[in-house]
Amino acid sequence: MKMKIQFIVLPLITLLFIASSIAYAQNKNSAADNRNAIDRMTKELGLNETQRGKVEGILSAEQKKVEAVFNEERKKLQLIQEETRSNLQAVLxxxxxxKLENKMRQEGSKNNAQKK
Structure with a gap:
C-alpha cells in the first residue's frame, strides 16, 4: 500500500514543483519579453513614439497583473506541497x-537541466 502511495504522490509532488519553477521562470523573464514584444510591435506595426509609450504602459500594467496571479498561485501550490509533505510524513x-525527498531533488535537478 505504501508503495502505491509513493507511485501516485511522487508524480504529483514533482508536478507541483515543476509548476512552481515555471511560474518563477515566467516572472523572471517577463520584463525582457515585454521589451522584445514592444520592439517587435514597433517594427512590425510601425508604431509612432506616442503609440509605443501607450503600448509600454499597457504591457507594464498587464505584467503586474500577471505577476500578481503567479504569486497567488505559487502561494497556493506551496500550501498544497506543505500539506502533502505533512500527510506523507504521517504515513512514511x-x-x-x-528517500522520497532525495528522489524529488533528483527529479527537480533533471527538469532544471532539461530547461537550459
Missing part, C-alpha cells in the same frame, strides 16, 4: 521520507 517512515 523517516527513511522512506528521506
Amino acid at each position: 517512515t523517516p527513511e522512506q521520507m528521506q
Whole structure:
C-alpha cells in the first residue's frame, strides 16, 4: 500500500514543483519579453513614439497583473506541497521520507537541466 502511495504522490509532488519553477521562470523573464514584444510591435506595426509609450504602459500594467496571479498561485501550490509533505510524513517512515525527498531533488535537478 505504501508503495502505491509513493507511485501516485511522487508524480504529483514533482508536478507541483515543476509548476512552481515555471511560474518563477515566467516572472523572471517577463520584463525582457515585454521589451522584445514592444520592439517587435514597433517594427512590425510601425508604431509612432506616442503609440509605443501607450503600448509600454499597457504591457507594464498587464505584467503586474500577471505577476500578481503567479504569486497567488505559487502561494497556493506551496500550501498544497506543505500539506502533502505533512500527510506523507504521517504515513512514511523517516527513511522512506528521506528517500522520497532525495528522489524529488533528483527529479527537480533533471527538469532544471532539461530547461537550459
